[in-house]
Each structure stands twice: as structure tokens, then as C-alpha cells.
Amino acid sequence: MLIIDCPYCGPRPELEFAHGGQAHVVRPADPAAASDDDWLQYLYLRDNTRGVFAERWRHARGCGRFFNALRDTTTDQFLATYRAGEQPPAVPRDRP
């Protein structure tokens, strides 16, 4: 079982977590002025990165909080977790 490091509770088993899709998707600041393309981008289009990917996760069966995680989509390894609203930490390129 994967151990995911909740920024609020510490290391916990993956069963307690729910995946929340791509992180850092920003809603148009002025919704009325956003074009159809902006909405398309915001609502539907998501990256499908091979490698390090920033995702939202929720500690659904624990503290209930959303947070962000950097996960390598090829190895399923969690490289870092950080609180919502924070910038993703730098990941060393020569990581194992």
C-alpha cells in the first residue's frame, strides 16, 4: 500500500485518500469577460503528463482537507505534498 504524507496529519495509508484531479487549475478572474476558449480550457482540458505531475488529493477519511501532491505518473511515487495555496516545491532532477 502507498503511504501518502498528508500535510496536516503526517504519513497515512492511501486507502484514506481520494484523488482530486490536476492541481493549480485557475478559474478565470473575471468570469464574465472570459472567452469560450478560456472556459473550455478551465472546465475540460487537462494535462496528461508523463512524469512529475501536480495533483489535488483529499484526505477524505482523515482530516478531510484538500492538499496538493507531486506524483511521478510513471512510477506512482509521491515526491512531495504541500498545502493548498502553496507553490509546488522544486523536485531535484537527478532524483533516484
Place this chain on the structure above:
Amino acid sequence: MPETLQRRPPPVEGRGWLEPLPAATRFSFRGGSGAIEALSRAYGVPLPTAACRAASAGPRAALRLGPDEYLLIAPAAEGASLAPMLATALGSLPHSLVEVSHRQVAFAVQGPYAEWLLQSGCPLDLDLGPFPIGMCTRSLFHKAEITLWRTGPTTFRVEAWRSFAGYVVELLADSALELPA
């Protein structure tokens, strides 16, 4: 006393590893630091600020379930007086205080095999190191959500939603069949 625990007692309950706990008054409280301070004073238990920790004073307890979320547990008899008293103390501070007394039931899992029994369905590491006395958290027991609070080296308080209590108890009883006689 929860009906589910009375109606179909698990086969090994007599050994004492599972004890239904008396009915209690419960509140789900959420709020910022101002509301937490005000509630600590009124409730008489300083709400813990460390993650996943519980505090108690006399019969009252406060379990920190999330960064701004607490479960307050008090004797059932205090139910009628506690709600208005806490609401008055919180006043206009932004908060949420919801009575959830009858949402869940509590039972103690205890004895030398308590950890092993819970571990049969709970993915957390319940060793005394990572899960010391006084630690509490929401987690899963098989597929049901539980709130787990370690009150002693071999004593746990388990809170389960009442409609899931039978599920939790009978799966525990099933694991208990493996215990040495």
C-alpha cells in the same frame, strides 16, 4: 445503548475485549483560533492544537480530527445544558457547532489483543510509536468510517456511525475468532 450491539452480541463479547460505551453527547465543532479559544474556556477542556490529538478533563473530551475540526464528547446527561452554553460562549465568532450525539455509537476495544483486532481492518499503523496514547483520528475499518482514539496502551475508543456499528462489531468479532481461547 446501541440496538445493534444488543440485538446480535458477537460470540466472544463475554471475554471483555469489546465493551459498548454509554451514550454520550457529541458535537462537531469547526472554527478559527478565536472560536477555539472561546470554546476551550467554556467547555473546560483546552482544545488540542497538535494534529490528531485528544484532550480530556473529567468526563469531557475534545478530539482534534482536522486542522479546524473537533469532536466534543461529553456525558449524555449534559446534552441539554451544554448546547446553549457553548453557543452563548461562541457568540458571533464565526464557527459551526452541530450536535451529532445520535449519529454515532462508541465502544471500547481493549485487552492485549486490542491492537491486533483493530489492525485486522484498519490500515493505520497502531503500534505505540506511531499511534501513542492520546492520539485520535478518523480512519477506516474495512469499508466503514471510524473515529479511533487510543485511551491506553491496550484500550481504544472506537466511534462508528450507528448504521455501520453492526458492520464494524461483527467484523471485529469475526477476527476475534482467531484469538487464542
